[in-house]
Structure formats: C-alpha cells, structure tokens
C-alpha cells in the first residue's frame with residue numbers, strides 16, 4: 608500500500624456512479640491518516656457518507672477552499688469533480704497552490720473530461736474504474752508507459768491503478 612501513495616502528492620479516482628470510488632477514497636483517506644498523520648479535508652456536496660473522525664467534511668465550496676488555504680499538511684479530497692471542479696479554469700491554480708500548503712490532493716470524477724488537460728497532467732497516480740474509450744485515450748496520453756486499455760472492461764468494484772513509470776495494476780476493491 609505504501610508504494611502506491613508515499614511518494615506521490617496528487618491522485619485521481621474516476622468512474623461511474625456506484626463503481627466504488629468513494630469507498631476507495633475513504634480507504635486512501637484512512638491510510639494517509641495512519642501513515643502520514645494527514646487529516647482529510649473533504650468537499651462532498653452530497654455529504655451522504657461518513658468519512659471518519661480524522662476527516663472534516665464540507666458541502667459548501669467557498670467554505671471549503673477558505674479552510675484548505677488556512678490548513679496545512681492535509682489530504683484534500685474533492686468528491687466529485689464533475690459537479691465541483693468541472694473544468695473550471697479558475698480552479699486550475701488550486702492544483703499548484705495546494706503544494707505550498709503541504710497538502711496532498713485526491714480528485715474524484717467520472718471521466719477524464721471532468722478535468723482540463725493541464726490538471727490531468729498533474730495527477731501522479733490515478734485509479735480508474737470503468738471508463739469509455741474516449742476517457743481511456745485521454746488518460747493514456749498522461750501515462751504513456753502503461754497499457755490502460757483494460758479500463759473499458761472492468762466489473763463493478765474493479766479498478767486499474769497506474770503511476771508514472773509504473774505498470775498498470777488491476778485490483779478488486781474490498782469493502
């Protein structure tokens with residue numbers, strides 16, 4: 608598990624509804640709390656999930672961004688980017704600014720198109736649940752060394768994960 612996370616700062620999880628994205632995000636959140644003492648700062652507009660006592664959950668975007676620029680060394684989680692970040696050019700700067708706060712970032716979305724290309728390029732490890740061909744093609748340009756074609760063939764609760772210079776791994780999510 609450590610190899611998947613410790614050397615990276617920006618992560619993404621992408622897939623359709625009910626794929627297991629939030630379940631995986633909660634595992635990552637707990638892992639980074641245990642191993643790096645990072646609290647999670649979660650933007651969850653629906654807020655139907657309990658993220659744990661190590662997590663602070665926000666439903667309002669303006670409040671969320673205000674807090675993360677005050678806090679340090681957290682794990683910033685945006686669930687889900689298709690309704691929040693949504694290719695918004697203004698939020699592009701967030702990706703780079705977070706670095707100066709010592710935060711790590713986890714963005715959750717449906718497909719590659721939820722992020723602008725320059726945002727996608729900043730993700731160092733991604734977790735792909737079922738994707739369409741168009742989305743896989745976009746991710747493939749970010750991770751040219753790995754074969755992501757399996758991402759169009761995944762079952763529910765199955766994902767591929769890949770990082771730069773690493774092969775893609777196919778994993779079954781446990782609850």
Ligand SMILES: Nc1ncnc2c1ncn2[C@@H]1O[C@H](COP(=O)(O)OP(=O)(O)O)[C@@H](O)[C@H]1O
Pocket residue numbers: 622623624625626627628629630631764779780781782
């Ligand atoms: N490995 C698994 N096996 C069975 N059920 C699971 C598994 N992973 C997640 N679930 C359940 O499936 C539902 C959808 O998972 P969730 O993580 O909320 O998906 P998403 O965030 O992609 O919509 C939830 O009720 C969750 O508890």
Ligand SMILES: [Mg+2]
Pocket residue numbers: 628629630686
């Ligand atoms: Mg979810």
